[in-house]
Amino acid sequence: MINKKIEITVPKDVQENWQQIVDILAQVCELPAALIMRLRAPDIEVFISSRSEGNPYHPGEKGSFEDSGLYCETVIKSKNKLLVPDALVDKHWKNNPDVKLNMISYLGFPIFWPGEKPFGTICVLDVKRNEYSTVIEQLMLKFKNLIESHLELIYVNQYLGDKNRRLTDYLMEIQALRGLVSVCSNCKSIRDNEGVWHPIEHYLINHPEADFSHGICPECMKKLYPEYTEESYQPFPQDAEGSPRL
Structure with missing residues (x-):
């Protein structure tokens, strides 16, 4: 029996490219944290984290997604950008979990698999109020599009690989019957x-x-x-x- 569910993994070389993306974001924008978050229901995890000074987030850390109060939960559910310049003066965000890590400002964009199935987010956080310039937004959108193009290639390659394996198994069964x-x-x-x-x-x-x-x-x-x-x-x-x- 062939398992019809496809477990799609992100290859190591792609992860290394994504690591460079978040490192560049953190360095160029002078921010303590740039992240690529991944939704793996029922959890959300830190998939890639910038190697920047003062970054409290570590790859592999995860928590419950639903009703988490995280910035990224809103981004994924709304499928839209979220900008929070200062959570401390925003009654909706002042008690969110990231404030406990002193991350009081946030800018994030959703990342999708092909077909707009949510993969996660690309986001940056700061320990001080930050309006995030148009240049930063444009840079993040460029990286978002690049990551989604990687995901499309990964999906197609692994999906077609799975389909080819199924076809091979089917042909072998036919050959055996014949x-x-x-x-x-x-x-x-x-x-x-x-x-x-x-x-x-x-x-x-x-x-x-x-x-x-x-x-x-x-x-x-x-x-x-x-x-x-x-x-x-x-x-x-x-x-x-x-x-x-x-």
Whole structure:
């Protein structure tokens, strides 16, 4: 049985590229944290984290997604950008979990698999009020689009790979079924696809991959069960009207 669910993984070389993306974001924008978050229901995890001074987030950290109060939860559910310049003066955000890490400002964008299935977010956070300039937003959008192009390639490659494996398995099953041949239970002759019987040694030379089922060839049928052969069949005599005469 083939598992129809595809477990899609992000290759190591792609993860290394994404690491460079968040490192560049943190360095160029002079921010303590740039992240790529991944939704793995029921959790959300830190997938890639910038190697920047003062970053409290570490790859692999995860928490419950639903009703978490995280900035990223809102981004993923709304499928839109979220800008929080200063959570401390925003009654909706002043008690969110990231404030406990002193991350009081946030800018994040959703990241999607093909078909707009949510992958997670790309986001930056700061320990001070930050309005985040248009240049930062444009840079993040460029990186968002780049990451989504990577995800599309990953999805297509792994999906097609899975489809090819299924097709290969299917063809092997068909080949196995076609290779199932009848062997005479008495003399061991083999019947081919055209109904012709051959000595077993001749058949195996040409069809080494075949599997076998059992039957009985016409010659052995005549010898062992002559009463069931066509030659031995005797119809009932009939009268002038065509009815059997007993």
